[in-house]
Amino acid sequence: MERIVIKVGTSTVCHKNGAPDLRRIDALCRVIADLKNENYEIVLVTSGAIGVGTNKMGLRKRPKSMAGRQAAAAIGQCELMSIYDRFLLSYGCLSGQILLTKDITEDAKGRKNVIATFEALLKRHAIPIVNENDSVATEEIVYGDNDTLSAVVACFVKADLLIILSDIDGLYDKDPSADPNAQLISLVKDISKLNITATESKSEHGTGGMITKLHAAEIAGANGINTFLASGKNPAILYSIMDNSAKGTLFLAGGNHEND
Numbered sequence: 073m074e075r076i077v078i079k080v081g082t083s084t085v086c087h088k089n090g091a092p093d094l095r096r097i098d099a100l101c102r103v104i105a106d107l108k109n110e111n112y113e114i115v116l117v118t119s120g121a122i123g124v125g126t127n128k129m130g131l132r133k134r135p136k137s138m139a140g141r142q143a144a145a146a147i148g149q150c151e152l153m154s155i156y157d158r159f160l161l162s163y164g165c166l167s168g169q170i171l172l173t174k175d176i177t178e179d180a181k182g183r184k185n186v187i188a189t190f191e192a193l194l195k196r197h198a199i200p201i202v203n204e205n206d207s208v209a210t211e212e213i214v215y216g217d218n219d220t221l222s223a224v225v226a227c228f229v230k231a232d233l234l235i236i237l238s239d240i241d242g243l244y245d246k247d248p249s250a251d252p253n254a255q256l257i258s259l260v261k262d263i264s265k266l267n268i269t270a271t272e273s274k275s276e277h278g279t280g281g282m283i284t285k286l287h288a289a290e291i292a293g294a295n296g297i298n299t300f301l302a303s304g305k306n307p308a309i310l311y312s313i314m315d316n317s318a319k320g321t322l323f324l325a326g327g328n329h330e331n332d
């Protein structure tokens with residue numbers, strides 16, 4: 073039995089206008105359900121709530137005020153969760169929502185409770201679907217990006233692998249949107265020895281960018297968990313990741329190896 077944490081970015085689950093990409097989410101749920109049928113235990117960390125909420129409220133841009141964004145998150149989280157729940161159920165899978173903030177995950181008792189909830193859900197063959205609790209979180213208690221949160225969750229559930237699905241097919245030596253000659257790095261043996269240019273997200277609804285993905289791989293790696301970064305465009309890539317044939321970047325845990 074292998075335990076996998078899968079993180080999907082806003083650009084994977086939402087259209088450019090923020091509306092949910094139903095075809096993509098359906099495909100993702102179908103693969104997740106199928107992997108579960110192969111006895112994998114899956115935890116999904118999903119972004120997209122603020123984008124979905126913004127679109128549902130009929131706004132073209134994210135609200136500027138904190139309260140406005142939190143309202144968008146509240147509306148979008150319901151919608152997103154309901155979509156996941158319906159698709160997963162149609163493929164025979166139960167799901168359960170877990171919304172986290174730093175004050176819970178960094179508190180010993182809170183952490184213990186959250187871990188117990190994850191274990192109880194997985195024991196009952198449900199897919200925990202995780203997001204930051206954006207509708208109540210204030211600046212001091214937010215992770216601010218789901219890449220970091222997904223690594224924290226991977227550590228909590230002692231995952232065998234963290235998979236980050238993004239709008240890019242892996243880590244490049246430079247930002248490919250700025251330099252067409254950027255080269256894909258397929259294996260990172262020691263993240264601390266990386267010498268690359270990475271930037272923050274530039275898209276309207278994205279939050280992390282590459283920096284937070286590297287940070288996530290670092291946290292997971294320090295806890296003995298490998299991270300695989302790949303494109304979320306076609307969720308069937310999850311099958312190829314499982315059989316080691318996917319295009320993407322594998323970050324090895326440990327950091328005791330020299331980079332090629």
Ligand code: ADP
Binds near residue numbers: 084
């Ligand atoms: P997501 O919404 O999937 O989390 P982000 O927009 O937050 O995606 O981050 C992915 C983006 O990071 C890519 O589209 C790319 O433009 C940018 N980026 C910056 N530096 C790099 C790099 N060194 N390698 C790959 N992508 C990079």
